[in-house]
Amino acid sequence: MRIYEAKDYDDMSRKAANIIFAQVTMKPDCTLGLATGSTPIGMYQNLVERYNAGDIDFSEVTTANLDEYRGIEPTNEQSYYYFMNEHLFSKVNIDKNNTNIPDGTNMDVEAESARYEQVLRTLGGVDMQLLGIGRNGHIGFNEPGEEFVKETHCVDLAESTIEANKRFFDSIDDVPKQAYTMGIQTIMKAKKILLIVSGEDKADAVAKSFFGPVTPKVPGSILQMHQDVIVIADRAALSKCPR
Ligand code: PGA
Numbered sequence: 001m002r003i004y005e006a007k008d009y010d011d012m013s014r015k016a017a018n019i020i021f022a023q024v025t026m027k028p029d030c031t032l033g034l035a036t037g038s039t040p041i042g043m044y045q046n047l048v049e050r051y052n053a054g055d056i057d058f059s060e061v062t063t064a065n066l067d068e069y070r071g072i073e074p075t076n077e078q079s080y081y082y083f084m085n086e087h088l089f090s091k092v093n094i095d096k097n098n099t100n101i102p103d104g105t106n107m108d109v110e111a112e113s114a115r116y117e118q119v120l121r122t123l124g125g126v127d128m129q130l131l132g133i134g135r136n137g138h139i140g141f142n143e144p145g146e147e148f149v150k151e152t153h154c155v156d157l158a159e160s161t162i163e164a165n166k167r168f169f170d171s172i173d174d175v176p177k178q179a180y181t182m183g184i185q186t187i188m189k190a191k192k193i194l195l196i197v198s199g200e201d202k203a204d205a206v207a208k209s210f211f212g213p214v215t216p217k218v219p220g221s222i223l224q225m226h227q228d229v230i231v232i233a234d235r236a237a238l239s240k241c242p243r
Contacts, residue, residue: 001229005238009198012234013042016196021056023128029060033129036080039196044087051092058094066140068102069176070154078168102180109154116152129190133197136160137205137218141181148216150185154178184222193229203240211242
């Protein structure tokens with residue numbers, strides 16, 4: 001695991017965009033695993049700017065997103081489908097047929113989990129998986145628990161996650177309580193992982209995930225077992241790490 005310190009959110013976003021930029025330049029037909037949330041917004045902006053400057057071509061790129069709320073329409077502004085269109089897909093020359101996100105409208109948990117896992121198998125592996133990390137150490141929506149769940153599944157969101165995500169909704173009652181997420185093994189199969197994190201409120205999660213014991217109680221800690229992880233964290237997020 002290589003941990004790079006960024007000065008602040010903007011610096012983190014630029015450094016992360018540089019890595020995705022390098023990945024797509026080196027392998028134009030790569031499969032990118034993508035993430036949503038507040039953290040990657042600046043990175044996507046950077047990528048869109050570089051696309052507009054003519055420096056990056058997404059025409060052969062395939063994507064697979066980590067997660068999606070269950071029971072949400074793609075037209076809902078809080079769906080991750082909507083987010084991806086808003087921040088990246090509608091702004092670059094990616095072929096929408098090559099973008100994949102769990103289907104939040106499929107209420108059949110077993111069918112949707114199996115379908116998405118099959119999609120990922122068919123893609124033949126993710127070249128670079130982008131991750132954020134939750135304040136409770138979750139990756140994707142793999143919440144702290146007693147065991148690592150391997151494959152794509154439906155999760156009950158932790159109270160702290162619902163609390164953290166309520167800022168995007170009119171009221172806490174509108175926050176979906178469940179989501180589909182890639183499992184831990186699904187994530188760990190990616191050839192490379194790029195984790196980005198910013199802010200002091202993530203400092204505990206960062207210290208526990210990268211310097212504590214590997215435990216399903218801190219899902220991000222499993223990344224210590226992956227052989228090719230790049231973390232780009234700003235100073236605030238690294239503030240509780242051992243020096
Ligand atoms: P955030 O979410 O980027 O909105 O903080 C990250 C995560 O929960 O994985």
